[in-house]
Structure formats: C-alpha cells, structure tokens
Amino acid sequence: MSLAQFKLLRPRTAEEAIGYLAKHGGKTRILAGGTDLIPSMRQKLFEPEYALDIRHIAELRGIRMQPGNGVEIGALTSLTAIERSGFLRRHYPVLTEAAATVASPLLRNMGTIGGNICLDTRCLWYNQSLTWRKGCGFCIKKDGNLCHVAPGGTKCWAAFSGDTPPALLCLNAEIEIVGSGGARRVALREFYTGDGENYRKLLPGELVTRVFLPAESADYRGVYRKLRVRGSIDYPLAGVAVVMKRANGHVADARIAMTAVNPAPMLVERAGEMLIGKAVDEALAEAAGDAAARTAKPLTTSALTPEYRREMIRVFTKRAVLAAASN
Numbered sequence: 001m002s003l004a005q006f007k008l009l010r011p012r013t014a015e016e017a018i019g020y021l022a023k024h025g026g027k028t029r030i031l032a033g034g035t036d037l038i039p040s041m042r043q044k045l046f047e048p049e050y051a052l053d054i055r056h057i058a059e060l061r062g063i064r065m066q067p068g069n070g071v072e073i074g075a076l077t078s079l080t081a082i083e084r085s086g087f088l089r090r091h092y093p094v095l096t097e098a099a100a101t102v103a104s105p106l107l108r109n110m111g112t113i114g115g116n117i118c119l120d121t122r123c124l125w126y127n128q129s130l131t132w133r134k135g136c137g138f139c140i141k142k143d144g145n146l147c148h149v150a151p152g153g154t155k156c157w158a159a160f161s162g163d164t165p166p167a168l169l170c171l172n173a174e175i176e177i178v179g180s181g182g183a184r185r186v187a188l189r190e191f192y193t194g195d196g197e198n199y200r201k202l203l204p205g206e207l208v209t210r211v212f213l214p215a216e217s218a219d220y221r222g223v224y225r226k227l228r229v230r231g232s233i234d235y236p237l238a239g240v241a242v243v244m245k246r247a248n249g250h251v252a253d254a255r256i257a258m259t260a261v262n263p264a265p266m267l268v269e270r271a272g273e274m275l276i277g278k279a280v281d282e283a284l285a286e287a288a289g290d291a292a293a294r295t296a297k298p299l300t301t302s303a304l305t306p307e308y309r310r311e312m313i314r315v316f317t318k319r320a321v322l323a324a325a326s327n
C-alpha cells in the first residue's frame with residue numbers, strides 16, 4: 001500500500017508548529033513517531049495535504065521533575081524513555097509498566113507518549129485497506145453512513161486501544177494543549193469524548209505539548225495487565241491499570257482504569273472507591289473485578305469476542321488488585 005502525496009512541514013519550535021496549524025490546520029495531520037499514523041495513511045484512512053512533522057521540536061521532549069509539583073513529560077518523549085526512566089519507575093510505576101507493554105521495542109523507540117494519548121480508535125471494519133473497506137460499503141467512521149458493529153445505530157463504537165492512558169488516568173494526569181489562542185491545561189479524563197468517530201477534544205489547530213503527573217499521585221503501587229493476541233507486539237484488546245496506597249494493612253486510596261473495551265479509556269470510579277478503607281482479600285478483589293466488567297462495553301470491533309474481553313476485564317482487575325496489595 002503506497003502513501004498518497006503530501007507536503008511535509010518541519011517546525012523547530014512549538015510556536016512555529018502552531019503557526020503552521022493556524023494556517024493549514026484542517027488539511028494537516030500531526031506526525032510524531034508516525035508508528036500509527038503512517039500505516040493509517042497507507043490504508044488511506046487519512047489523506048492529509050500536509051504532515052506536520054514535530055519530531056525536531058526539542059522543547060517537546062524529556063522528563064522533567066518539578067520539585068514539590070510532580071513531573072512534566074514532553075509529548076514527544078519516547079515510550080522507551082518512559083519505560084527506562086528510573087524516576088518514573090520508582091515513583092509512578094503503573095506508567096512505566098504500561099509503557100513497556102506497547103507494541104515492540106522498535107516501535108517504543110519511535111512511538112511517543114503524545115501519540116499514544118492521541119491514538120485513533122480501532123475497529124476490525126476500519127483498520128483495513130481502501131479496497132477492503134470499499135468492498136464492505138465503508139462505515140460511519142470513514143466515508144460511509146452505517147455501522148457494521150451496531151447496525152441501525154448512528155454512533156461509532158471503535159475502541160480506544162492505547163496502553164498508557166489508563167495508567168495516566170489512575171495518576172490523575174493532566175495534559176497541556178496549545179493552539180493559536182494560547183495554552184490550556186485539561187485533566188486527561190476530560191480529553192476523550194466516548195464517541196469512536198470524534199474520540200478526542202482537540203481542534204485542528206491544536207497540539208498536545210506536555211503531560212503532568214501530580215506529586216499527590218506519586219509513590220502508589222501500580223500494576224497494568226493487558227490482553228493481546230500476539231504477546232510480543234500487539235494492541236490491547238482489554239487492559240486494566242490499578243494504583244493503590246495502603247496504611248496499616250488497609251487500602252488508603254485506590255484507582256482503577258481500563259482501556260480497549262470502550263471508545264474511550266476510563267476510570268472505573270466505583271471499583272476504586274469500594275476498596276478504600278478495607279483489607280484486600282479474594283472476595284474484595286473479585287467484587288472490584290465485577291464492577292469493572294459491568295462498566296466495560298466491548299463490541300465486535302476486534303478478533304476476540306466481546307464476552308471474552310469483558311470476562312478478561314473481570315479477571316485482570318481481580319489479579320491486578322491482588323498484585324497491587326501484595327507487592
């Protein structure tokens with residue numbers, strides 16, 4: 001599958017990038033590591049007139065500790081840099097664990113945290129070549145007006161399938177979004193829409209520049225568990241992140257989030273809250289798993305059945321809660 005022609009824009013500063021977006025925003029795709037965007041462009045899912053290659057903007061790269069204020073991660077920081085950061089591993093282990101499961105080492109060298117947060121949603125009927133999609137009459141997410149997964153519906157249910165966002169949600173992360181009108185800082189939990197078609201709140205002229213992890217989220221125990229077809233290199237088909245702090249053998253605080261089973265990654269607030277103040281045992285971990293499975297709404301967007309993926313949310317949540325309470 002060949003790439004259609006496009007013009008490459010190569011800004012050296014964030015300001016220059018915003019200038020390009022202000023001028024060509026609607027006709028442009030932002031290119032970070034390109035590990036998801038380029039295959040999608042080959043499949044003609046995106047045919048932008050311009051690709052804004054942000055890889056040479058040094059100010060968007062790096063992990064910077066902010067004493068007393070947590071840590072700031074540039075959107076262009078590679079997943080390998082996150083996985084290998086001793087500081088993040090010590091203080092925000094759920095994030096390094098989730099980053100280490102993305103794709104393969106080579107793709108983690110290229111892939112960025114900003115690209116992982118902004119990752120397009122996925123579906124069996126969408127991540128296909130143009131010929132394949134044309135043969136099926138297209139669908140709502142691209143070029144058509146029907147949904148093969150939920151016939152008769154008007155909403156796209158493609159699943160958000162990034163690994164780091166559930167970990168970031170557990171850490172109460174915020175992101176900085178910059179456009180020609182200035183910068184805004186939003187909680188990551190507010191960034192996703194829950195609609196597989198327009199899955200994120202980002203205008204064509206905007207760029208995600210930084211991720212912030214608050215100091216209050218540091219030093220929680222963290223566990224990430226993921227279901228995938230090929231263990232060495234695959235998107236999640238169900239994923240669960242758990243963070244937990246304990247005091248005197250009881251859970252002082254806990255948060256649970258999941259990915260790949262809804263059009264947005266999401267916190268399962270009930271499941272986290274039900275742990276607080278209690279000592280973790282099999283029954284409690286199982287109850288948290290039940291609550292998470294009730295929130296998961298997988299449909300036939302992937303090679304594995306929705307029933308199995310929902311069941312694995314239950315199993316992984318239980319295992320992750322037990323693991324977080326024991327390590």
Ligand SMILES: Cc1cc2nc3c(=O)[nH]c(=O)nc-3n(C[C@H](O)[C@H](O)[C@H](O)COP(=O)(O)OP(=O)(O)OC[C@H]3O[C@@H](n4cnc5c(N)ncnc54)[C@H](O)[C@@H]3O)c2cc1C
Pocket residue numbers: 029030031032033034035036037038039075076079101102103104107110111112113114115116117118119120161162163164206207208209233234235236
């Ligand atoms: C074989 C294979 C397996 C994979 N397995 C996994 C997996 O297991 N888990 C997983 O999470 N992902 C997986 N991926 C997807 C991808 O590699 C990662 O999600 C990666 O983190 C994407 O980052 P990137 O920098 O390459 O993004 P890109 O491909 O450059 O961009 C992805 C999207 O984000 C947008 N974007 C990128 N940066 C910004 C920014 N700063 N501001 C605004 N928009 C931005 C782009 O325009 C594009 O829409 C896989 C990919 C392949 C090819």
Ligand code: SF4
Pocket residue numbers: 122123124125126139140141142146147148149150155156157158196301
């Ligand atoms: S969920 Fe429906 S509309 Fe969305 S990508 Fe799949 S088939 Fe298309």
